Amino acid sequence: MPRFSPVLRTRPxxxxxxxxxxxxxxxxxxxxxxxxxxxxANPADVPALMALQLESxxxxxxxxxxxxxxxxxxxxxxxxxxxEDEHGAAGFVAALxxxxxxxxxxxxxxxxxxxRGLATRLVRELVETAQQEGAAMLLLEVRESNRTAxxxxxxxxxxxxxxxxxxxxxxxxxxxLYRRELK
Ligand SMILES: CC(C)(COP(=O)(O)OP(=O)(O)OC[C@H]1O[C@@H](n2cnc3c(N)ncnc32)[C@H](O)[C@@H]1OP(=O)(O)O)[C@@H](O)C(=O)NCCC(=O)NCCS
Numbered sequence: 001m002p003r004f005s006p007v008l009r010t011r012p013x014x015x016x017x018x019x020x021x022x023x024x025x026x027x028x029x030x031x032x033x034x035x036x037x038x039x040x041a042n043p044a045d046v047p048a049l050m051a052l053q054l055e056s057x058x059x060x061x062x063x064x065x066x067x068x069x070x071x072x073x074x075x076x077x078x079x080x081x082x083x084e085d086e087h088g089a090a091g092f093v094a095a096l097x098x099x100x101x102x103x104x105x106x107x108x109x110x111x112x113x114x115x116r117g118l119a120t121r122l123v124r125e126l127v128e129t130a131q132q133e134g135a136a137m138l139l140l141e142v143r144e145s146n147r148t149a150x151x152x153x154x155x156x157x158x159x160x161x162x163x164x165x166x167x168x169x170x171x172x173x174x175x176x177l178y179r180r181e182l183k
Contacts, residue, residue: 036118038125041080041092043071048089049082052108058146060106070094078105081125083118093122095130095138102130104140107149123156131182138182141175143168153178 041049046067053059070078079102082092091109095102104126109118130138141164142149154160158178167175 036083036085036090036121038081038083038121041071041082043068045080045082045089045092046071049080049092049108052089052092052110053106055111056108058143058149059108062106079126079129081122081129083109083122091118091122093119093126095126097130097133097135100134100136102126102135102138104138119152120156127180127182135182138180139177141167141177144174144176150176150178153180156180 046064049067050062050064053061069075070080077097078094079097080092080094082089084090089110090113092106093104094106095104104123107119107122109122127138138158140153140158142153144163158180160176161179162177164175164177166172
């Protein structure tokens with residue numbers, strides 16, 4: 001995705017670290033995902049992105065072709081950010097970046113890496129990128145029963161704005177729509 005920096009941040013949370021020097025290391029690691037980097041994904045990441053989605057049934061299940069299309073210049077513009085440690089990708093977020101309304105299409109964190117702030121970092125980076133690109137709002141839809149994702153988005157100041165009855169299939173379920181203004 002040439003319009004976006006390939007490495008968004010190499011040292012997460014440095015400012016926060018300086019202000020919390022007295023907090024135990026394990027707590028800092030949990031709070032700020034130390035050692036993780038967030039970067040723009042590229043076509044070589046497709047197998048890792050697919051492996052992450054496969055271990056998360058609640059995530060949108062894209063085909064390989066859909067991932068490859070996300071990196072193509074032919075279709076609508078997408079931003080895919082990956083968060084990784086020394087072992088490789090631990091999660092990613094994919095967003096449709098159209099005009100002033102960006103839409104989160106997928107967000108997955110590896111099961112073993114959850115509840116350590118990784119998704120929070122990814123979405124914060126996405127928000128910063130969207131703001132820099134002049135987006136006015138970030139939208140998304142999520143299964144009504146996905147309480148984990150809804151709690152996550154609500155913590156990150158996304159507001160419920162509506163519902164699409166029967167939007168999802170297998171099983172059929174309503175989609176809940178969320179929006180976050182980007183000011
Ligand atoms: C939803 C998901 C991306 C969250 O990733 P994560 O890295 O664990 O999230 P974070 O650690 O940044 O959590 C931030 C906050 O979200 C909320 N949250 C996250 N997981 C939660 C859970 N299982 N139950 C309740 N609240 C939760 C909490 O408020 C949490 O803050 P806290 O840990 O200080 O209480 C992850 O659970 C996931 O990959 N789920 C499967 C795929 C999915 O549903 N994707 C969304 C499709 S739209």
